[in-house]
Amino acid sequence: MQRFANPNKFMAFSATLMPWLVGATVLLFLAGLYVSFFVAPPDYQQGETVRIMFVHVPSAWLAMMCYGVIALSSFVLLVWRHPLADVSAKAAAPIGAAFTLLALVTGSLWGRPMWGAYWVWDARLTSVLILFFLYIGLIALRRAVDDEALAARLTAILALVGTVILPIIKFSVEWWHTLHQPSSVLKIGGPAVHSSILWPLLVMAVAFICLFLTLHLAAMRNEILRRKIAATRIMRVERAAAHQAQPAE
């Protein structure tokens, strides 16, 4: 892993990996959409609205997974000062925010026909909303500090403090009485979902994970280019200043 710490090696490695990831993502989404609409039967209680789950649940999983990636990258940055760790954390934040927003919107669209309300201040919904605000906070904090190294350390600390939200989201449906249903896939004793609905959900979940990996890798490559541009500009300004400072012969 350490050999990819060099940004140039990472750029070469990711350029090779990217077409495969894009291809896998497209194929998995095509397969996932097919099984979601043509193979999965309507649920005996929720009817056709169960198809909302094939987008909502993977989005919600990714919202948490992406925060996990940011927290891990932040830890690696603070402890080992890995050159790509901050690039990874910075690139993942907008993607995580987008998937959290998608989880909130699709949950709301599922809640209206099932609960009769788009929104309720229940523990699961509220904790996911806090996660969304945390993402926004990470992006805003980074933009508010001009010094790149200081911004990286501050956002890393905030990201690590914010990890407390992950177990709260996961166990909110067990710790409090919520309108949101308890975990039915990732639970002790195995999934409570029928296999005819579980498999389409898992295919869509893998498609979403591949999409995240593709977007994250592409955003990391962009961030490396952004830093290379900034370094080139600084070098040019320094060279011009040194040239002007030379005494005229």
Next chain:
Amino acid sequence: MFDLGPHATFIWATYGAAAMVIGGLITWVILDGRALRETLARLESEGRRRRPVAKPENGN
């Protein structure tokens, strides 16, 4: 078209929202990358033009 029952609007809205968010992320990554590559290429070509040519040593 599929018959998605009385709540079809909510199902289509869900997939529409997903398409918008995912499409937005893909567009952002592609356009950002393209703009950055163009800027870097311009900076590098400017750098090559401005690089001073080494003076020939004539022994004076």
